[in-house]
Amino acid sequence: QKEVEQDPGPLSVPEGAIVSLNCTYSNSAFQYFMWYRQYSRKGPELLMYTYSSGNKEDGRFTAQVDKSSKYISLFIRDSQPSDSATYLCAMKNAGGTSYGKLTFGQGTILTVHP
């Protein structure tokens, strides 16, 4: 079983829809939770990160972490065709020697059609 599970989709929604992307994880040591966006033929870029449980909002994007359920979500409001990309969740331990190691989900392919 993978440490981080993410439904690969693909997910197709109309412009303006609210999109919900989710990941579950099994490693209780994860404390930092990130969402990356990857456009076709590009490297991933960081969208948001949160520490421990709670919500964080940035414009049309909201990240939620529920550590008790080991479940994280990314919501995109008023989705735009430019949001079409692969969204990857990533997680990191708080301590130990794995200073920089990020563990990624499989990625969800999102298409927003006009």
Add this chain to the structure above:
Amino acid sequence: DSGVTQTPKHLITATGQRVTLRCSPRSGDLSVYWYQQSLDQGLQFLIQYYNGEERAKGNILERFSAQQFPDLHSELNLSSLELGDSALYFCASSPQVPVQGAVYEQYFGPGTRLTVT
């Protein structure tokens, strides 16, 4: 453009061969990370270097090795290549000193697409 450069963009080689992938981090970034992205395994952490020293290791195969040079560029060496090594290889960099419990944005390069035939 993240400021991280990777060469070459594409590489096609045969099984059993050895290749070297090169990464130049963003100006001033001291940490370099290597990741492998394949369809079946997703994006997987391979190894991290900070200012020339290895700092963290993931599921990197023994056939793979990396190093970071004094000018901070890094190379990933892949040897005895197998068909299953075909993947996108990303390099990322981050600026700060790696500290336990901290997270710093990792800036990813455009990747090198390796095809082993």
